[in-house]
Amino acid sequence: MSSKDTARIVGPETVRMLELGHPWVVADAYTRKWPAGTSGQSVELCDSEGRFLATALLDPGERIVARVLERRRIQLDRSWLTGRLKRAIELRSLHADLNDSTAYRLVNAEGDGLPGLTVDRYADYLMLQIYCAAWRPHLKLVTQILQELLSPLGIYEKSRPQKTRELEAVSDSKNYGRLLAGKAAPQRLEARENGLTFLVTLEQGLNSGLFLDQRRNRRDLMGRVKGKRLLNLFSYTGAFSVAAAAAGAAEVTSVDASAGYTDWARDNFSANRINPKQHEFIVGDCLAVLGKLAQGGKRYDIILMDPPSFSTTAKSRFTTRGGTSDLVAAALPLLTDNGLLIASSNHQKVDVAEYLKELRRGALQAACDLRVISLLGQPEDFPYPVTFPEGRYLKYAICVKSGCVAERCNR
Secondary structure, eight states: OOHHHHEEEOOHHHHHHHHTTOOEEEOOTTGGGSOOOOTTOEEEEEOTTOOEEEEEEEOTTSSEEEEEEESSOOOOSHHHHHHHHHHHHHHHHHHOOOTTOOEEEEEEGGGGTOTTEEEEEETTEEEEEESSGGGGGGHHHHHHHHHHHHOOSEEEEEOOOSOHHHHTTTTTTSBOEEEEEEOOOOSSEEEEETTEEEEEOSSBSSSOSOOGGGHHHHHHHHTTOTTOEEEEESOTTOHHHHHHHHTTOSEEEEEESOHHHHHHHHHHHHHTTOOGGGSEEEESOHHHHHHHHHHTTOOEEEEEEOOOSEEEOSSOEEEHHHHHHHHHHHHGGGEEEEEEEEEEEOOTTSOHHHHHHHHHHHHHHTTEEEEEEEEEOOOTTSOOOTTOGGGOOOEEEEEEEEEEHHHHHHO
């Protein structure tokens, strides 16, 4: 196929974004005039004068209609893919702190020059996820190269269905993972993180049971919790709770709306020889539970909240925008003076400045002083280009409560 057949003209706004290094072409009036193409086809992006801009992966019919692979002419073949995957693996060996961890990200999509594709390691297994259909025709080749480079016991693909919000209610039990190569993993596979053992699944559910982008933040928490009382909201499968208990927290209370995830959290405690009966697990809506805990006079030295960007329970619906401030306001009365509020969000469309405004609204609503002492993000195995601000999605704010206005007025 000649370069003329693969050329796609982009508009002046897209030209500007590409020249600034952004890897996406968003559908617009110009892309709607493109000749028909197939998903996964390599195309050359050009301006209206025919000047070459980049080689991209075509994904017709989607909002992101093309993703940049290189800013030079290349062939998406075995040689090119091998080079990209080797480069990603080398970055982890050189710059990621993976001591005593066998669960981490090997390929982080745009951050490793493979936009729309991620590869995670869990012990001796790999899990691929494709975030655009354009990688589907290349999946077999990617799998073969990973087998050659890393010799895993098995390679899985976990699909990313659209409209995941509608699927959350059934996602605990449905299998979204399938074995691409090698032998099947146990239904609950043991993987290591920061010297701790976590049970993950490569087949069931939308997620594996362990969010790898919080590895460094869990290690940070382990240095803060000895002898402290921790309340972990939206505790999921209890990774933060296990980290805290293992590091000597006096008391860990885990709250999640899912009974299934709560049972999984207990299993994670047991996998690390920590008696779950020595800690508290509460199944319920986090806002409602906060109200009950406050009525019961409970107090904590550290409150951690890491909610999903969107969730629905029988009694309430949570979204990062607006919902975060209500959570903060409800949590602060339960926090001791000089205690830590740790608030985290992975919502890509809420940037750091906007997220801090949510924390401010919550602090003002509770009439409390709240100071940020540390603002962290994702670890080294989740790199992102400086030209792709969307890649810096994880916000992890460690804040100190230094007293409430109402308390000072009553003294």
